[in-house]
Amino acid sequence: QVQLQESGPGLVKPSETLSLTCSVSGGSISGFYWSWIRQPPGRGLEWIGYIFYSGYTNYAPSLKSRLAISLDTSKNQFSLRLNSVTAADTAIYYCVRESRSGRGFLSYYFDSWGPGTLVTVSS
């Protein structure tokens, strides 16, 4: 069973860059889409963006100008960089594996989640 684990600083200063890494174990990065999802304290889930194992990326429009997702297949990891952060970026960040729908309409869903890591933006 695949396992995901986020890592990175828990505190980032305003205007600086938030960097997180997701380590994947128990399975290969190859063949899958990998997403980041965040959740501000006491609020709902927000999809941030994904990277396909080929390196292709797609980001949420609201974050596209500040966001970069990359992967390192040799380490079985993928990473998130969000620059020019503000307090509004304070959230629990989850790394997630996606699966493609097996029937019906084409779709994608999140079948494996990391435990999440809280990142606080504060001076």
Next chain:
Amino acid sequence: SYVLTQPPSVSVAPGQTARITCGGNNIGSTNVHWYQQKPGQAPVLVVHDDSDRPSGIPERFSGASSANMATLTISRVAAGDEADYYCQVWDSSGDHRVLGGGTKLTVL
């Protein structure tokens, strides 16, 4: 962009049936997925592709979708089902993943 609308809260007595809705334009023409999130934990997939359950999810959890509404049904609700529930679809127009705002299920 595509929007999914969920009621903020649903309450149900133990042993009864809870129905959590997810509204979206022509949602019946896409696959809907549902997640359960208990306090302090990461979300867990409970239904995918409208009505399929991952291994380990009880048969009490079921889903359906048509027209502009999808529904997650939890039968014989127990205290352990108290959680936030989120619906999710794939927005083909931008290849984006879209999540509903979440519904807090309270077991009375």
